[in-house]
Amino acid sequence: QVQLVESGGGLVESGGSLKLSCAASITMFRISTINWYRQAPGKQRELVASIGINDETDYADSVQGRFAISRDNDKETGELQMTNLKPEDTAVYYCNAQNYYSGFNYWGRGTQVTVSP
Helix, strand or coil: CCCEEEECCEEEECCCCEEEEEEECCCCHHHEEEEEEEECCCCCCEEEEEECCCCCEEECCCCCCCEEEEEECCCCEEEEEECCCCHHHCEEEEEEEEECCCCCEEECCCEEEEEEC
């Protein structure tokens, strides 16, 4: 049963923008923190952005001011708006939902983002 599905990845030139979406079909979406991670070839997976159950947000220093995370609890979706993209943003981006109380994690299969110089 697929529970998190990412979309919106693709190829973009440096300086361009993309919007990633995460469609969820999980229990208790409203009490789950939504996270976006990314993993570049040969590198560890890193946390890019988070949005909590009260809409509090947090960003990695490398994307602060360029990325914006949001959520829609009614539609059970999460989004990551990415602007001023750089080649170093190239990675597979994963959506993660973590239940605030139990800590249980859901993961999507990822979507590829490629930024050309």
